[in-house]
Amino acid sequence: MATPHNEASKGDFAKTVLMPGDPLRAKYLAKNYLDNVRQVNGVRGMLAYTGTYKGKEVSIMGSGMGMPSIGIYSYELYTQYDVENIIRIGSAGSINKDVHIRDVIIAQGACTDSAWAHQYELPGTFSAISSYDLLEKAVCEAKKKQIHYHVGNIVSSDLFYHADVEASGRWSNVGCLAVEMESYALFANAAYLGKKALTLLTISDSLVNDEKETTAQERERTFTDMMEVALEIA
Ligand SMILES: O=P(O)(O)O[C@H]1O[C@H](CO)[C@@H](O)[C@H]1O
Ligand SMILES: O=c1cc[nH]c(=O)[nH]1
Numbered sequence: 001m002a003t004p005h006n007e008a009s010k011g012d013f014a015k016t017v018l019m020p021g022d023p024l025r026a027k028y029l030a031k032n033y034l035d036n037v038r039q040v041n042g043v044r045g046m047l048a049y050t051g052t053y054k055g056k057e058v059s060i061m062g063s064g065m066g067m068p069s070i071g072i073y074s075y076e077l078y079t080q081y082d083v084e085n086i087i088r089i090g091s092a093g094s095i096n097k098d099v100h101i102r103d104v105i106i107a108q109g110a111c112t113d114s115a116w117a118h119q120y121e122l123p124g125t126f127s128a129i130s131s132y133d134l135l136e137k138a139v140c141e142a143k144k145k146q147i148h149y150h151v152g153n154i155v156s157s158d159l160f161y162h163a164d165v166e167a168s169g170r171w172s173n174v175g176c177l178a179v180e181m182e183s184y185a186l187f188a189n190a191a192y193l194g195k196k197a198l199t200l201l202t203i204s205d206s207l208v209n210d211e212k213e214t215t216a217q218e219r220e221r222t223f224t225d226m227m228e229v230a231l232e233i234a
Helices: 023-033 067-080 116-120 132-145 167-173 183-193 216-221 224-233
Strands: 016-019 035-041 048-053 056-061 085-094 104-112 149-156 178-180 196-206
Touching (some): 016 023, 067 085, 085 183, 104 132, 104 183, 132 149, 132 196, 149 183, 178 196, 183 196, 196 216
Parallel strands (some): 016 085
Antiparallel strands (some): 048 056
């Protein structure tokens, strides 16, 4: 069994999949943290691996950038591969002065400028939230590891390069901590399909503070606090 985007067979994925946007972050994590690791997808370079972490089976797969991309991969994982939990491990831009480079965000919910939820034809606005069960586990683990973390709302945007340069400020005014590009669709897919999802983010750059942004290689390899929290709760 395969999908147009995933050559894995049924049973190739663990019940929990960690999903960075960058497939090379998936590769780095799999090679450095998993035992008995094997590659289960390579279609379109969207690398996916399954192995064990401290004896527990875990999968790691890139999601690509943006809601259409994570929407496809997460939908197929939930519906075709019996995956129960997806934990996004992404990078994000801070839009809050108290949220600094390399801080970790545990996302309670996601706002969006995307039309993702229009497909449900609801008579109002869908609030995309993470799984409380996964969120609680992540908070416990972050406390145990004594990492610098924030729990709160984020923005999932269709736009990385935004014509309206003040948009992020308005999201900040309503309490959002950071901007990224996938979580709203992931949380919506999980809610629609009766599954669980969580997002952990590491701040890679700041839209509000004058701090040196991280390099592409640092985003691929050095966001280890977030990676380790996700592995522990998988
Ligand atoms: O580092 P990842 O997980 O890809 O996440 C962030 O980085 C990409 C933009 O540079 C978007 O996918 C955004 O959500
Ligand atoms: O989507 C993203 C990710 C990282 N930094 C940003 O500014 N935006």
